[in-house]
Ligand SMILES: Nc1ncnc2c1ncn2[C@@H]1O[C@H](COP(=O)(O)OP(=O)(O)OP(=O)(O)O)[C@@H](O)[C@H]1O
């Protein structure tokens with residue numbers, strides 16, 4: 001037998017596994033690495049988060065990714081080069097993180113790599129009749145990562161989800177259900193990344209009711225306009241810029257006037273739709289092109305919060321009550337979090353640290369959970385009451401030699 005396959009089988013059969021989850025999100029701030037130890041699988045999964053670090057991207061890395069990121073038209077050469085280059089870069093960052101933690105690569109069973117989303121194209125968004133399907137593209141090839149790091153790598157988790165009828169996202173539901181479901185309370189796991197999403201976990205623990213959905217922009221528009229309007233800044237520090245402004249009601253209404261917000265759950269989206277061009281078009285329609293930077297930031301912050309409120313009401317009814325556990329970089333923005341809390345007055349708020357997972361680590365952990373299921377578990381059946389939540393295991397396997 002190929003010795004790498006033997007190693008893979010051994011990892012799958014062990015009572016515990018160490019899997020390094022990697023996530024590089026839409027904010028392009030860096031690579032999140034979460035070293036996870038798993039005991040068991042499926043509903044019996046026990047997680048210990050052993051280490052977590054974000055290795056920030058140099059400005060040059062961000063620039064390169066932005067040359068293709070969420071653009072309808074980009075250089076095929078650039079995309080091809082980046083696919084291999086990011087795979088190798090992530091392999092290098094894996095080795096750096098392990099060295100910093102004093103852990104030998106041989107003591108890690110597998111890497112679970114999300115890669116870098118460069119384009120997300122659910123059918124409702126691309127609307128091209130000749131392609132009656134959902135599609136998404138994550139780059140940073142798993143073979144390059146495996147060869148550079150010397151570690152068995154699972155990658156490209158989203159394709160199987162689409163092949164089996166999903167939109168390729170959000171995948172959080174599978175891991176959230178295994179790690180955070182509780183009979184004590186109805187829970188919402190709200191992630192405030194570039195795009196905001198949540199997972200619904202009813203206290204009944206009825207897997208058929210569990211799903212996750214994108215709800216609209218989280219930080220993506222805030223970051224884009226801060227980069228443009230506040231030179232030297234890449235996000236709204238502690239929500240200060242928004243706090244200095246006032247929400248423009250006409251622009252907010254125009255921003256919310258899109259079929260995405262009325263579409264049934266679950267649904268996905270991305271910065272392909274919620275882009276600066278989307279905001280500019282809404283400004284034209286609402287005669288609000290001359291807003292001050294602070295008023296624009298305040299309105300975009302209110303827009304992110306309103307999208308979240310609408311989707312939570314869609315899921316739970318017009319006076320939603322649930323315990324909301326927040327994660328993602330947007331939780332560090334008090335203007336955004338304050339607007340969300342105000343819109344959901346019957347909900348109780350905490351962050352995922354209260355559930356023993358550091359909020360900044362949660363998404364990287366979730367990909368390690370998916371890899372754990374692929375290696376040692378089986379297809380997770382959740383959300384049967386809803387469309388687009390397929391029961392599959394995910395991730396392509398790359399051997400390092
Ligand atoms: N102190 C802060 N004040 C305001 N915003 C902050 C702060 N710290 C982080 N953020 C926001 O969080 C963002 C990073 O969030 P995160 O790392 O969750 O994004 P991501 O993982 O790339 O997103 P996604 O989940 O969409 O892939 C920053 O770009 C910024 O908008």
Ligand SMILES: CC(=O)N[C@H]1[C@@H]2OC[C@@H](O2)[C@@H](O)[C@@H]1O[C@H](C)C(=O)O
Nearest residue numbers: 117120169170171172193195214363
């Ligand atoms: C296509 C894609 O990369 N989607 C991401 C993105 O970032 C947040 C939101 O949009 C979510 O749908 C998803 O990531 C999380 C980890 C998910 O799949 O659950």
